[in-house]
Amino acid sequence: MSKILxxxxxxxxxxxxxxxxxxGTVAATGAGLDAGDAAVxxxxxxxxxxxxxxxxxxxxxxGREDSETVLTGTRAAALGGFTAVHAMANTFPVADTAGVVxxxxxxxxxxxxxxxxxxxxxxxxLEGKHLAELGAMHDSAAQVRVFSDDGKCVxxxxxxxxALEYVKAFDGVIAQHAQEPRLTEGAQMNEGVVSAELGLxxxxxxxxxxxxARDVLLAAHVGSRVHICHLSTAGSVELVRWAKSKGWNVTAxxxxxHLLLTDELVRSYDPVYKVNPPLRTEADVxxxxxxxxxxxIDCVATDHAPHPHEDxxxxxxxxxxxxxxxxxxxxxxxxxxxxxxxxxxAGVADRMSFRPxxxxxxxxHGRPVSVGExxxxxxxxxxYRGPVDPTGFASRSRNTPYQGRELPGRVTHTFLRGRxxxxxxxxx
Numbered sequence: 001m002s003k004i005l006x007x008x009x010x011x012x013x014x015x016x017x018x019x020x021x022x023x024g025t026v027a028a029t030g031a032g033l034d035a036g037d038a039a040v041x042x043x044x045x046x047x048x049x050x051x052x053x054x055x056x057x058x059x060x061x062x063g064r065e066d067s068e069t070v071l072t073g074t075r076a077a078a079l080g081g082f083t084a085v086h087a088m089a090n091t092f093p094v095a096d097t098a099g100v101v102x103x104x105x106x107x108x109x110x111x112x113x114x115x116x117x118x119x120x121x122x123x124x125x126l127e128g129k130h131l132a133e134l135g136a137m138h139d140s141a142a143q144v145r146v147f148s149d150d151g152k153c154v155x156x157x158x159x160x161x162x163a164l165e166y167v168k169a170f171d172g173v174i175a176q177h178a179q180e181p182r183l184t185e186g187a188q189m190n191e192g193v194v195s196a197e198l199g200l201x202x203x204x205x206x207x208x209x210x211x212x213a214r215d216v217l218l219a220a221h222v223g224s225r226v227h228i229c230h231l232s233t234a235g236s237v238e239l240v241r242w243a244k245s246k247g248w249n250v251t252a253x254x255x256x257x258h259l260l261l262t263d264e265l266v267r268s269y270d271p272v273y274k275v276n277p278p279l280r281t282e283a284d285v286x287x288x289x290x291x292x293x294x295x296x297i298d299c300v301a302t303d304h305a306p307h308p309h310e311d312x313x314x315x316x317x318x319x320x321x322x323x324x325x326x327x328x329x330x331x332x333x334x335x336x337x338x339x340x341x342x343x344x345x346a347g348v349a350d351r352m353s354f355r356p357x358x359x360x361x362x363x364x365h366g367r368p369v370s371v372g373e374x375x376x377x378x379x380x381x382x383x384y385r386g387p388v389d390p391t392g393f394a395s396r397s398r399n400t401p402y403q404g405r406e407l408p409g410r411v412t413h414t415f416l417r418g419r420x421x422x423x424x425x426x427x428x
Contacts, residue, residue: 003027003038004418009048009379011369013345019048021375024418028371041413043379049349051083051114051376051414052330053356053365055175055253056150056229056301058322059085059116061107062100063092068306068396070107070116075394076304076326078113078421081378081411084357084365085114085304085326089121090151096121096132098140105142113421114414117360120144122163122174126152131159134166145361148175150229151276153211155181160215164224173225173251173359176215178236179277183207188317190263190278198266200316203278205233212236216243216250227359228252230303232277234287241296251359253301254288256332257323261285261401271312271319272401275305292351293342299356302329306397324395328388330380331407338382339408345382364417375418384410394427 004021011017011029018033019026054077060068070087077085087104089095095104101118108116120137124130126149137144147167154160154176163174184207189195191202212228216239219226228240231252243250257275262282265273273279291297305322312319333352337343343351357366367373388402414422421428 003036004041004420005033005035005038006041006043006048006379009043009046011048012349013047016044019369021415021418024375026369026371026373026375029369041379045383046379046381046412047345048369049081049345049378049380050353050367050369051365051378051416052081052352053360053362054082054085054302054304054326055146055299055356055360057085057087057304057326058090058306059087059104060091060306062103066308070104071111072394072396073304073326074108074111074113074116075427078414078427079394079411080326080328081330081380081414082326083114083376083378083414083416084117084362086117086119086146086360088119088150089148090126094121094125095119096124098133098136101137101142101144102140113427114416115365117362118142118144119175120147122147122149122154123159128152128154128156128159131162131166134163134172138170138172145172146175147172148177148229150175150177153177153179153181155211157214157218161218161222164219164222164226168222168224171361173227175227175229176211177229178208178211178215180207180210183210189266190280192263192281194263194266200266205235208233208277209235209239212239216240216248219250220246220248225249230255230258230277230301231288231297232258232280232284234284237287237291237296241291244296251298253299254292254297255303256300256325256329257401258288259285259292259336260332269316271314271316272323272399274316274319274321275323276321289336289340289342292337298359299351300329300333301356302326306395307399308397312399322399324393324397324400327393327395328400328402328407330411331409334382334409335407375415377415378411379413381410381412382408384408
């Protein structure tokens with residue numbers, strides 16, 4: 001493997017230094033390193049981060065390759081600075097057996113521009129009735145540690161308790177899509193002033209908060225790990241903060257779009273803003289930002305949810321829920337957290353690499369930029385600012401809420417174990 005010298009980068013936003021990559025690992029760091037026979041990447045003014053890790057990505061393969069594939073999804077991830085993603089289980093067939101998770105894992109190894117770690121379903125067929133093959137998926141080549149019925153809530157308390165008990169044996173985690181189904185029947189958007197004015201079915205905050213309250217209590221009772229997917233309300237923040245104050249093993253994620261966008265955008269009736277959980281209020285957005293800053297919310301996860309054109313270019317009620325997010329996540333975090341002074345770049349590394357890797361128990365990712373560590377790295381130009389153009393996305397889908405919007409930051413290079421997957425903002 002060829003040597004690469006990254007010249008003059010600000011590691012985690014600190015003082016400029018050089019980083020030498022050799023043989024897939026970081027070989028040396030410091031000022032004025034001799035390039036020797038290494039290829040040189042001029043990185044003055046840029047920020048070097050550990051490769052980003054996404055706990056929540058929908059790659060759609062197998063079964064919905066019209067929306068995304070492992071190849072296209074991981075290309076999008078690499079362009080966004082990610083070196084590892086967790087692929088959610090709501091595929092066709094559902095990833096509820098060792099065979100399916102191994103298929104996704106092997107596709108990642110053979111075609112991925114980043115590492116793909118499958119997420120196993122909690123229940124058979126995501127139906128919430130019977131536990132899936134949790135142990136078999138963990139013991140498979142994929143070594144599944146994260147389990148989720150994301151897209152659906154594990155709403156049966158007994159099933160949720162049994163799942164928490166089961167995964168405790170191998171330090172697994174249940175990632176819960178917190179949505180009480182009876183409270184969201186016919187829901188189309190956040191329940192509040194805007195939904196009342198538009199005449200759209202409201203999605204109350206308590207539908208999320210009631211499940212979180214139940215599940216943190218169950219996790220404490222069992223002594224197991226629970227992770228809250230795409231937390232979206234101020235009330236949910238307080239529940240997670242309370243659970244953590246008790247010392248319970250609870251973690252949570254927030255999406256970039258819930259850090260930036262509000263339910264006011266639904267006034268346009270543009271289905272690109274239809275997402276699950278729904279866009280909330282400005283007060284919720286501010287509470288989420290503060291909670292991410294103080295560590296109550298552990299990490300940012302994209303919930304990258306690609307859909308074909310026809311599933312979004314239709315009337316609001318018929319449209320699918322979800323947004324693509326891998327290629328814009330870091331830019332949104334820079335705008336909402338770095339440029340507001342809520343996080344520095346070391347904090348971004350913590351929330352988008354170190355912590356998600358730790359929650360997913362990934363080895364080789366979320367590691368310091370230090371000698372001997374795997375060279376999973378992301379180089380970003382924070383001074384860049386430009387409009388989002390989805391026609392240039394690597395993702396197979398274009399359902400971004402940021403089309404035409406100016407966002408800061410641009411990933412210039414991504415390295416996976418020392419191999420460049422992105423060079424000068426383009427796929428290698």
